[in-house]
Amino acid sequence: MTKPTTLILLGGSGDLSARLLMPALGQLLTERSDRRVTLIGVGSEKMSDEQWKDRVRQSFQTTESTGKSVESLVKETTYVAADVTDPDALSELLGRSNGAPAIYFALPPQVTAKACVALESVEIPPGTVLAMEKPFGLDAESARQLNEQLLRLVPEDQIHRVDHFLGRSTVLNLLGLRFANRVFEPLWNRDHIDSVAVVYDEQLGLEGRAGYYDHAGALVDMIQSHLLQVLSIFAMEAPYSTDAADLRAAKSAVLRATRVRDNDPLASSRRARYTEGTVAGRHFPSYADEPDVDPERGTETLAQVTFEIDNWRWAGVPFTLRSGKAIGERRREILVRFKPAPHIPVGLTGSSEPDVLRISLGPDEMSLAMNVNGPGDPWELDRTELTATFGEGQLKAYGEVLESMLDGDPSLSVRGDAAEQMWRIVDPIIEAWRADEVSLDEYETGSNGPASWPTI
Numbered sequence: 001m002t003k004p005t006t007l008i009l010l011g012g013s014g015d016l017s018a019r020l021l022m023p024a025l026g027q028l029l030t031e032r033s034d035r036r037v038t039l040i041g042v043g044s045e046k047m048s049d050e051q052w053k054d055r056v057r058q059s060f061q062t063t064e065s066t067g068k069s070v071e072s073l074v075k076e077t078t079y080v081a082a083d084v085t086d087p088d089a090l091s092e093l094l095g096r097s098n099g100a101p102a103i104y105f106a107l108p109p110q111v112t113a114k115a116c117v118a119l120e121s122v123e124i125p126p127g128t129v130l131a132m133e134k135p136f137g138l139d140a141e142s143a144r145q146l147n148e149q150l151l152r153l154v155p156e157d158q159i160h161r162v163d164h165f166l167g168r169s170t171v172l173n174l175l176g177l178r179f180a181n182r183v184f185e186p187l188w189n190r191d192h193i194d195s196v197a198v199v200y201d202e203q204l205g206l207e208g209r210a211g212y213y214d215h216a217g218a219l220v221d222m223i224q225s226h227l228l229q230v231l232s233i234f235a236m237e238a239p240y241s242t243d244a245a246d247l248r249a250a251k252s253a254v255l256r257a258t259r260v261r262d263n264d265p266l267a268s269s270r271r272a273r274y275t276e277g278t279v280a281g282r283h284f285p286s287y288a289d290e291p292d293v294d295p296e297r298g299t300e301t302l303a304q305v306t307f308e309i310d311n312w313r314w315a316g317v318p319f320t321l322r323s324g325k326a327i328g329e330r331r332r333e334i335l336v337r338f339k340p341a342p343h344i345p346v347g348l349t350g351s352s353e354p355d356v357l358r359i360s361l362g363p364d365e366m367s368l369a370m371n372v373n374g375p376g377d378p379w380e381l382d383r384t385e386l387t388a389t390f391g392e393g394q395l396k397a398y399g400e401v402l403e404s405m406l407d408g409d410p411s412l413s414v415r416g417d418a419a420e421q422m423w424r425i426v427d428p429i430i431e432a433w434r435a436d437e438v439s440l441d442e443y444e445t446g447s448n449g450p451a452s453w454p455t456i
């Protein structure tokens with residue numbers, strides 16, 4: 001497959017492009033100085049090429065992007081004000097491409113869907129790569145329909161359903177941690193692990209995203225879109241290689257086996273939203289009083305769901321996924337609780353807690369809490385931690401995503417069947433919440449969630 005050298009950025013004048021995509025592109029070109037990329041920005045906003053170049057420069061400055069590749073891109077980049085749902089406009093854009101382009105849909109899901117419909121009546125160059133942000137569809141059925149539509153445009157391996165979590169160095173480090181170390185892999189199963197939690201709690205609030213977030217909520221925005229992918233990498237069987245076909249097949253196999261624990265969303269899911277308070281020096285009103293929020297919609301800002309994986313390796317092990325906003329303690333980690341030692345010799349006293357492995361998703365590090373003989377009484381066990389720092393990867397998460405896209409490598413993207421499975425997994429929860437079968441609890445901004453919830 002020919003690698004794309006032209007990036008057509010639909011939604012180029014938007015926040016996602018300025019804040020994440022273009023800074024990551026600049027960093028990619030700085031680190032990979034031999035790469036040449038032609039950038040075409042597309043948006044509904046009127047803008048001259050010079051104004052666009054200034055925006056690109058400003059975004060590149062946030063990552064201190066420099067070098068010949070950066071200078072070449074800024075010099076040649078152009079901007080087009082266009083209706084991306086118009087087939088004629090899309091045909092004209094594709095005509096500007098030098099060879100097969102990579103088209104990035106930095107757009108709301110509804111606009112992306114309409115643009116894809118328009119592309120059906122446009123001649124698409126062979127090798128064209130399509131990349132789109134999640135959420136992918138609105139439920140399992142709409143995801144299936146969107147998959148069918150995309151496959152009418154390009155083959156599956158040219159579709160990149162972007163999950164920037166899969167570009168995080170820590171998530172990718174799970175592969176090395178598990179499969180390159182004999183110490184961990186033999187213990188990575190139901191015989192030794194008691195429970196697993198993936199927690200992504202933020203001190204941030206809506207940050208101007210109410211228009212999207214109030215329709216999505218924490219369950220769709222984080223658990224469905226991102227944390228289930230982290231679960232799939234944590235729990236998958238060893239792939240033959242890290243090629244896209246092997247890696248994505250292993251993840252999809254786990255997702256097919258994943259369901260709400262006991263098939264009971266009432267007992268296995270919790271939801272809540274924040275009330276007025278202060279966190280990290282910032283004061284937030286109650287979520288219901290935030291601008292552009294419809295309080296009657298009952299959108300949750302904290303979701304916690306326990307799943308199980310019906311296979312030989314994980315049968316009976318609870319996997320709890322949790323994410324919330326305006327939480328007092330920022331937590332981004334995978335928490336692995338091992339089963340207790342089957343027998344501690346009589347005569348040893350002190351700590352007897354099970355071992356706990358924490359894999360932090362930022363900063364990139366891990367720690368293993370375990371029991372060892374203390375420095376005083378040699379017969380008394382003390383708790384200690386072994387720590388390791390992974391360090392940041394060469395590229396930011398979106399830089400990894402863009403590089404794999406421009407290389408025509410879908411390893412870091414979500415395969416079509418996996419996107420459908422992720423909706424299938426959470427659909428019973430969504431139905432139960434819409435029917436108000438699970439109470440919408442409240443928690444004060446700056447707290448760690450409702451006091452009645454169990455601690456993870």
